[in-house]
Amino acid sequence: MTDTARGADVHAEGQPSACPSALVFSAADIIAAHDAYLDGVPLGPRELAGWRWIEENHRCNAALWREEDKARRTDVPDAEIVRCKRSIDRYNQQRNDAVEAFDECVLGALAGTVKPQPDALQSSETVGAIIDRLSILSLKIFHMGLQTRRADASEEHVEKCRAKLDVLVRQRRDLATCLDRLLEGLSSGRAIFRIYRQYKMYNDPALNPELYGRKDTPVIAPARDENIGVDGPFALPEHSR
Structure with a gap:
């Protein structure tokens, strides 16, 4: 392998997210954890809250x-393909929920420690998305x-x-550089980002027209609390509250 090391529980509604006290991690830390998981190597507990x-x-x-x-x-x-599709929808929702929860943690940490500069650059991608x-x-x-x-x-x-x-390894290396650059910019106040809510409408029986028109489909609340926000200079956008 030509790169660095190769390579849970879901947010409970109503429970506060554990947030990191500072952005004390790097892309290399993320990559090592990703690869260790795929290699089946058990990892010790992380000091960084929000790592979950x-x-x-x-x-x-x-x-x-x-x-x-x-x-x-x-x-x-x-029927097996249908089962797979149901599982794919569920995991995809949980995957996006985890991204948003971590982004909330990052913004929460920055709100109490960093003041964005007046000319701070707006990142089109969040830390969690990268x-x-x-x-x-x-x-x-x-x-x-494996192939x-x-x-x-x-x-x-x-x-x-x-x-x-080789192409994939190079792409990951480039993306890791972008993440480290964003983390440095956020820590110094030279960069900001907002959480972009995915709002997976097809997963919500109240928003999917193929579902809310059926009498046998119960309307259930979204899996996560969409009103979670962060006050201060790194506040969430109004449309996401």
């Missing part, structure tokens, strides 16, 4: 990967690496996968 959401996001992405593979099978009953992309890249690197070691595959297949693996 990084782990939860990665766990859900790994589960999504497995279910997406299963959903492509053609030798199983349709970490989510790193998680997916770690999964791609892990599984593409390069397949004894039952042709040499042509292995060489193609090696070339793809």
